[in-house]
Amino acid sequence: MKILVINAGSSSLKYQVFDMDTGAVIAKGLCDRIGVDGVVTLKRPGKDPYKANVPLGTHDDAIALVLKLLVDPELGVLADISEIGAVGHRFAHGGELKESTILGEKEKAYLASIVGINPLHGPPALKGLDACEKLLPGIPQVGVFDTSFYSRMPASSYVYALPYEYYETYKIRRYGFHGTSHRYVSMKAAEYLQKDLSELKMITCHLGNGSSISAIDGGVCVDTSMGFTPQEGLPMGTRSGTIDPTIVTYLMKQLSLTPDEMDDILNRKSGLLGVSGISPDCREVMIAEKEGNERAHLAMEILYHNIVKIIGAYAAEMDGLDVLVFTAGIGENDAVVRSEICRRLGFLGVEIDDEKNLSTPRGQFCDMSVPGAAVTTLSLPTDEEYMIALDTYRLAQA
Ligand code: AMP
Numbered sequence: 001m002k003i004l005v006i007n008a009g010s011s012s013l014k015y016q017v018f019d020m021d022t023g024a025v026i027a028k029g030l031c032d033r034i035g036v037d038g039v040v041t042l043k044r045p046g047k048d049p050y051k052a053n054v055p056l057g058t059h060d061d062a063i064a065l066v067l068k069l070l071v072d073p074e075l076g077v078l079a080d081i082s083e084i085g086a087v088g089h090r091f092a093h094g095g096e097l098k099e100s101t102i103l104g105e106k107e108k109a110y111l112a113s114i115v116g117i118n119p120l121h122g123p124p125a126l127k128g129l130d131a132c133e134k135l136l137p138g139i140p141q142v143g144v145f146d147t148s149f150y151s152r153m154p155a156s157s158y159v160y161a162l163p164y165e166y167y168e169t170y171k172i173r174r175y176g177f178h179g180t181s182h183r184y185v186s187m188k189a190a191e192y193l194q195k196d197l198s199e200l201k202m203i204t205c206h207l208g209n210g211s212s213i214s215a216i217d218g219g220v221c222v223d224t225s226m227g228f229t230p231q232e233g234l235p236m237g238t239r240s241g242t243i244d245p246t247i248v249t250y251l252m253k254q255l256s257l258t259p260d261e262m263d264d265i266l267n268r269k270s271g272l273l274g275v276s277g278i279s280p281d282c283r284e285v286m287i288a289e290k291e292g293n294e295r296a297h298l299a300m301e302i303l304y305h306n307i308v309k310i311i312g313a314y315a316a317e318m319d320g321l322d323v324l325v326f327t328a329g330i331g332e333n334d335a336v337v338r339s340e341i342c343r344r345l346g347f348l349g350v351e352i353d354d355e356k357n358l359s360t361p362r363g364q365f366c367d368m369s370v371p372g373a374a375v376t377t378l379s380l381p382t383d384e385e386y387m388i389a390l391d392t393y394r395l396a397q398a
Contacts, residue, residue, distance in 0.1 A: 001396065003017070003085060003086055004086075005090070010124045011036060012034060013128060014028075016385045017084075025045070031056055037055065038056030038061070040056070040066075058127070060130075084139060086392045087392070089388075090144055091121070091143050093118035100388075102140050102395055102396075103141045111126060117171065117228070140392075140395065140396045144391050146176075150174070150214075150224055153223060158173045158174040160174070177224075177230045178206045180388060181382040182224070183387060185204050185380045188380055189202060205307065205311070207234075207327070209236060213225045215317055217317075222317060234303070237271050238273045238274070272285050272303065282330050282334060303337075311348070321374075321375050322375060324342075325380050327382040332382070338377075350374075351374075352368040364381070365381065
């Protein structure tokens with residue numbers, strides 16, 4: 001069976017086609033600048049990439065173009081569109097939907113009802129779904145939610161210490177994000193160790209432009225650093241992560257800021273960019289740090305400090321740690337960041353072979369633990385699309 005995976009953003013739409021008999025990606029690409037002008041790319045293994053400017057007014061146009069390309073006699077990878085057995089849709093927020101599911105009218109109405117707490121990702125994901133329903137009638141449409149990985153967290157992890165009615169009435173709670181990535185790397189780490197997830201205490205660090213850390217005890221995620229929104233937790237490229245909430249009201253009063261202006265500061269002007277004043281990109285901040293820039297050094301130290309603090313807290317929550325996993329843009333590619341973090345975690349039994357860590361090519365799997373270390377430390381490339389394809393395949397077959 002072939003599975004089409006869609007990840008729709010406000011003006012872009014990423015797609016991948018998996019052949020589930022082999023697990024291979026047979027085509028993938030991006031429709032960009034939807035509603036502006038329109039660019040499409042298509043990559044197929046062993047073939048030249050294709051790129052074209054095509055007017056893309058709406059998400060419907062983008063899906064129609066993708067389907068056309070997939071069966072194109074020259075560029076395509078499918079003999080007929082009916083080869084697509086199901087479509088998997090990435091939803092950053094599933095609210096209270098606890099697991100991946102086939103999307104019927106009830107689920108769609110629920111997802112539409114929670115766009116208020118998911119204003120950036122919710123509306124385009126629903127548009128992508130609508131377009132696929134129109135253009136691929138009768139094919140199962142599956143929703144895979146970043147938040148569902150966190151649905152079994154204990155209430156003590158997800159209820160904030162606010163008046164309880166805000167949780168009941170406004171659903172103010174920790175939802176957690178990047179769950180599909182944390183789920184994928186935890187599954188792969190257990191496969192590598194040839195152990196069942198139920199036997200392992202694991203901490204997975206998804207460190208990218210947005211970053212989160214999850215504690216997975218016996219296969220159940222028991223805590224995660226992102227919260228009601230992807231703003232909480234670690235400092236990120238441009239996001240502050242956790243700060244004293246009173247800073248928000250204080251600054252709003254002092255500077256007469258509107259909620260949108262405050263939101264802009266917290267989401268787009270803070271983090272690595274805010275502290276260093278240089279860039280949200282870890283690579284550029286580290287270059288400046290090497291050149292002796294003190295604020296770049298401080299920005300990296302704040303990042304390390306917070307990562308180590310959260311890992312320490314999660315090991316305490318789980319009463320131990322067997323596996324530490326690094327993934328995403330920084331986690332997979334930056335051996336120096338991994339090395340800095342691990343150096344500070346010796347007390348937990350994290351001991352790495354730094355030469356092995358530093359010599360691992362970017363983005364490749366690496367078990368960097370020294371033989372006999374109490375904690376297995378891995379760098380493991382994430383693959384959220386494959387995880388979405390797996391869930392979609394399983395549900396479509398059922
Ligand atoms: P992501 O959001 O997972 O795509 O990660 C993006 C971030 O990963 C970028 O902002 C960079 O800071 C970081 N990154 C990507 N490649 C590298 C690299 N080779 N070395 C260090 N950091 C990297």
